[in-house]
Amino acid sequence: MDGVNKHEGYIPTSSQEERDFTRQREQWAISLSNIANVVLLLSKIYASYVSLSLAIIASTMDSLLDLLSGIIIWWAAMSMKRVNKYIYPIGKKRRQPLEIMIFACVMTMLGLEIIIESSYKLLWVVGIMLTVTGIKFLLFIFCRQFDNKIVKAYAQDHFFDVITNFVSLGATLLAKAYVWWLDPIGAILLAFYTIYIWAGTIIENAQSLSSTSAPSNFLAKLTYLVWNHDRAIIKIKTIYAYTLGDYYFAKIDIVLSKDMLLWKAHDIGELLQN
Structure with a gap:
């Protein structure tokens, strides 16, 4: 994501x-x-x-x-x-x-x-x-x-x-x-x-412009935001962010239950991305 x-x-x-x-x-x-x-x-x-x-x-x-x-x-x-x-x-x-x-x-x-x-x-x-x-x-x-x-x-x-x-x-x-x-x-x-x-x-x-890593306090807040986004999230597999001009580009991989319906998993991921 x-x-x-x-x-x-x-x-x-x-x-x-x-x-x-x-x-x-x-x-x-x-x-x-x-x-x-x-x-x-x-x-x-x-x-x-x-x-x-x-x-x-x-x-x-x-x-x-x-x-x-x-x-x-x-x-x-x-x-x-x-x-x-x-x-x-x-x-x-x-x-x-x-x-x-x-x-x-x-x-x-x-x-x-x-x-x-x-x-x-x-x-x-x-x-x-x-x-x-x-x-x-x-x-x-x-x-x-x-x-x-x-x-x-x-x-x-x-x-x-x-x-x-x-x-x-x-x-x-x-x-x-x-x-x-x-x-x-x-x-x-x-x-x-x-x-x-x-x-x-x-x-x-x-x-x-050099795509340097986001500061640790930004990553900590981002991790907190992702973990508390939805109770269905089992764990955070990957999370990092780097500069993209005046913004940060973030990549996040979350783990959900293997039995969860696809549409529900999609909605959780899309809401988190937005």
Whole structure:
């Protein structure tokens, strides 16, 4: 008996209406994030043009890649809803971490590019940056409440933007008031932070694609669930689970009485699988 379980849970506890409402809110979070990325990118382009600050330009490059990566993730989410089961018999669940890895790779390349370009000295504008940071922080609060991995990637991106905006803001102000080299140094620090954060994301999603075994606490709960599923189960012959993108793929073999009717044994197995 094979089945796929989401990482975050073991037994569905919400109604179909609640799950539909949660999926709708997750879609709102993704749409709001994409719209905000467009508006904030335009604002940062204007701030970069007026201020000529290296730190602001670095942050603008980050927002540009946010938008491009957001389009990639949105396309992945839409494509997973339209699945030809004859071509993809187990769905497209593995595409989700792949697209997030693409997102992370692009962000890491951004960090390397900022380090290369950070020898230039520029200035900046405060009001737009504070507005951008505030909007990003609100989007971070909104997106972090969801369990969906794509929405969580957006939450991580929004939080990263809050950090980079504050660092670029502080670096530029200090550079203007005290020493010129604080602005490029701030850009270099942002670049290293970008590489650190998104390299970790690449590693995390690569592990989810490597079909590693589920943790022992997951297997223990799964064993408890199977054993207490039906009194007709005599013993559990085989049980294991491994990562399948954002999910766990579980294989379970149970032993029933040899005298049990076939239709009853089928119903027990099918209910357990569902």
